[in-house]
Amino acid sequence: MNISTLITLFLLMASPKPAFIDSPLVKEGATLQKLAGEFAFTEGPISDAEGNVYFTDQPNDRIMKWGIDQTLSTYMQPSGRANGMFMDSKGSLWVCADEKNELWKIDKNKKVTVLLTEYNGQLLNGPNDVWVMPNGSAFFTDPFYARPWWNRKDMKQDVQGVYFLSKNHKTLTRVVDDMKQPNGIIGTADGKKLYVADIGAGKTYVFDIDAKGKLSNRKLFCEKGSDGMTLDTKGNVYLTHGDGVTVYSPEGEKLLNIPTGEGWTANVCFGGKNHSTLFITASKGLYALEMNVQGIKP
Template sequence: MSIPIHTPKDSSLIKEGATLKKISGEFAFTEGPSADAEGNVYFTDQPNDRIMKWGVDGQLSTYMQPSGRSNGMFFDKKDRLWSCADANNELWIIDKSKKKETVVVGEYQGQRLNGPNDVWVAPNGTAYFTDPFYKRDWWKHSEQQIEIQGVYFLSKDHKTLTRVIDDFKKPNGIVGTPDGKKLYMTDIGDSKIYHYKINKDGSLSDKTLLCEERSDGITLDEKGNLYITNSNGVTAYSPEGKKLLNIPTGEGWTANVCFGGKDHTTLFITASKGFYSMEMNVKGVKP
């Protein structure tokens, strides 16, 4: 398929001659892409309760089903797959070889989490995740126990959970820089994207508005550019908040994005029923 790519500021991000490739359109709704150390990309088909795997050999397969209604996912520095599994409002770590989960956290101060949505694991092993409330058809409950739709910090030993953001309308996408010093977050409920300084104790400070855009999932490249997703497809912003690039997918909603492939220079996009790729001139970042 061929879709026009808009490059108002910087077309050098995309490999010359590259076009958006639709790998598959067999899904109900795709989300949560993340690449392991080898460049294999795992993503979720949440309504069908499965995690899919695109291998560096080009093969697409079902990796895990059921998958706890996994949504956002992230591979940490130890190449472990973290998953926001909102079947029971939990955060998981999945053993890649055994395809078996360990529940890391499922409540805050004795109350059920709203539904972990996206997660980022810092290089030091601590983690941050967003906890908005999206009513799911598979839940037996219909009310949230925690009124605040917040962002949480999880200690390295997984024993201490601290809410670090409580002033967002609906937090969603989250990603940090590879040096562990800056954290980006989307407030999809207020159509804004911010970044924060990560302090040594895990707290956040220096809240700064990057741009006023509604965004679902996000990722970073090696130059510090942030890639956001919404009804317009994928849009890249410079660290200073300048719009660099837009890649329409032709889908009603583009949910998430990551870099993967053998050299981590392929941009993988989850958009509604489709899974797409685009060859780039930049690499993604890892913890």
Template sequence: MSILAGSATPQLIARQFKFTEGPAVDRAGNVFFTDQPNDKIWKYDTSGKLSVFLEKSGRANGLYFDEKGNLLACADEQNQLWSIAPDGKVTVLLKDVQGHRLNGPNDLWLRPGNGGLYFTDPYYQRDYWTRTAPDPGLGGQKLYYLPKGQPQPVVADDQLQKPNGIVGTPDGRQLYVADIKANKTYRYQIGADGKLSGRQLFVAQGSDGMTIDHEGNVYLTGKGVTVYNPAGQQIQHIDVPADWTGNVCFGGKDRKTLFITASDAVFILPMRVHGVQ
């Protein structure tokens, strides 16, 4: 059975951005996404209305909502992690690792019920940075875990070339992380203490952003959206009329709308399946 709602194809919502990224859904089903070069976070509500949620967003990239309704953001203007309250007030969660500047936090996922935060930290040179190279004291591009209430993260995996997209299962037991440079996506088991084990190759395809549906299918991005079942078998490829598809999430009141950020545009696609976050 197809994961799509009938013969649906991606529907253009708007093409007025520079580069869209980081879609995240709140409890009501509204989707928030970034236009990183223009330093804004946008809101696409369940009625189909677009509005600016936050100007001066710290050049936010990946986004994710916590259980209190705060919007967590990879703010790579100053290479920080932010928590943005519903009224737009910003709290800096993390600004460095043991005094060393992060490469540029890219994407993040919050473990349900645990409050622990996983994030990827690849290095992509930005034209708004004054620096031109990574902090050598950081020791590379890594996957990190920030335990709830702790001021500093721990390294979850330092054997990735350029970690990027990340998503976990709703039971909090498995984590998927894309190594975009190696063109691979891995699956890990998550321990009670947040430590990862049992890394295995999920598919020989990397990804920018990613999401998961209620059947456990994993959605990878790049050239369109490619969907794999939990066994790592491709079950769908969704063509998106854009040079690059950056990220995806499920939105809408019933979480049955796939929201797609694709270069200068955003699209929606009605689905049979629904999202889990």
């Protein structure tokens, strides 16, 4: 055996191999796979009804698409510095457009409608994450993170809040005003519960939602904040943070942690043909993990 062969064998033995993730939630033998990594910072993954996944590369001002055919493409550029996103039941993509602190809706033909940019006559801090109810109304978080593309360094709103946009998109109401820095947000498929992460306080809360979008029965869900969130069809809640993806049962019991090995794990969604692949945006990469559970289809 020559020296070059010995070196090759040594490197193969020394190279870290993806660890199997042992959990009933994860497909047996599955490992976390890096699908792509040529981005500046990935955020906002969400899937359409077919399972195609859309996500943002905010510093490069673009929305990307990972198709069910395993191909990567640019869906929209420029994209209003898109951040968090959600796909509604009609196939329209709701986008927290950070460039001008706006909330957008992009239809299937890529027509952009600016839904709002102000509250009480003042510029929003910066819509960050959005969830659309089954009836077409929406909740979104509005924390303040100063951006290098802004010409301002202070927030115009008096608090970092959570807002409700009515079904006709004409009435905007602040529904939470006492969180330190709300960020990730997601609701149940029946539109009856809303999860909101206060990443600044390191906590996640759950609310009841009535038919008119009013929140009540606020409860502490877990002692962990989150950048982005998703749910599976069993009601498990997936939170993202510096330590990867952490999964909690509907009762708030920690079930699983999925480390990504990246400095920051920003967001997560289900997608793929059966909506049983967990897609994770972490720093400069897009990752995927095959699961035994499915996500909620738009």
